[in-house]
Amino acid sequence: MSRLRIFRDNDGAEPIRVASQHADIARELGAVGVRFEQWEASKPIAPGASQDEVIAAYRSDIDRLMREEGYKTVDVVSLNPDNPGRATFRAKFLNEHTHAEDEVRFFVAGRGLFTLHIGERVFEVLCERGDLIGVPDGTRHWFDMSEEPYFVAIRLFNNPAGWVAEFTGDDIAQRFPRLEANAA
Numbered sequence: 001m002s003r004l005r006i007f008r009d010n011d012g013a014e015p016i017r018v019a020s021q022h023a024d025i026a027r028e029l030g031a032v033g034v035r036f037e038q039w040e041a042s043k044p045i046a047p048g049a050s051q052d053e054v055i056a057a058y059r060s061d062i063d064r065l066m067r068e069e070g071y072k073t074v075d076v077v078s079l080n081p082d083n084p085g086r087a088t089f090r091a092k093f094l095n096e097h098t099h100a101e102d103e104v105r106f107f108v109a110g111r112g113l114f115t116l117h118i119g120e121r122v123f124e125v126l127c128e129r130g131d132l133i134g135v136p137d138g139t140r141h142w143f144d145m146s147e148e149p150y151f152v153a154i155r156l157f158n159n160p161a162g163w164v165a166e167f168t169g170d171d172i173a174q175r176f177p178r179l180e181a182n183a184a
Helices: 022-030 051-057 059-069 086-091
Strands: 003-008 017-019 035-038 073-079 103-118 121-128 131-135 140-144 151-157
Touching: 003 022, 017 022, 022 035, 022 121, 051 059, 051 073, 051 151, 059 103, 059 131, 059 151, 121 131
Parallel strands: none
Antiparallel strands: 003 017, 003 121, 035 131, 073 151, 103 121, 103 131, 103 140, 103 151
């Protein structure tokens, strides 16, 4: 189940607000400029489907976002618990960073934890199958996929180079919860 927990940025132990209903999560995130939507495939997607098949199943929503926001490229990324490079891949995203463009991810399968540092609040967003999150450019954030990652995600970009991060050097991400393997 998708979940939003909001913390004070100086206290990663006790959330000040928790939401698990999609409409509540979308409303809370929308208030700080973050897009949160749920999408449904236009046709079934078989396990192991190709990138083209995954994109085709969500084509209408992808095209809508590309029109609305001017995204230029789309791809699919996936990671499984048996990937030998999973620890290195995970470490790449665990420190607070920003981007010069929006970070847009739609979870076709699996899950991931986006944590956003906005003002004096930290918004921890557990995204699962069917969730789209759009983190605006310049937003301080980090991402965790757990020690046993499993996800398939559609990514949309303005920059053809794809994911380019600028790390803040702040150690705040170390003071907030990580995504535990197989935890809800």
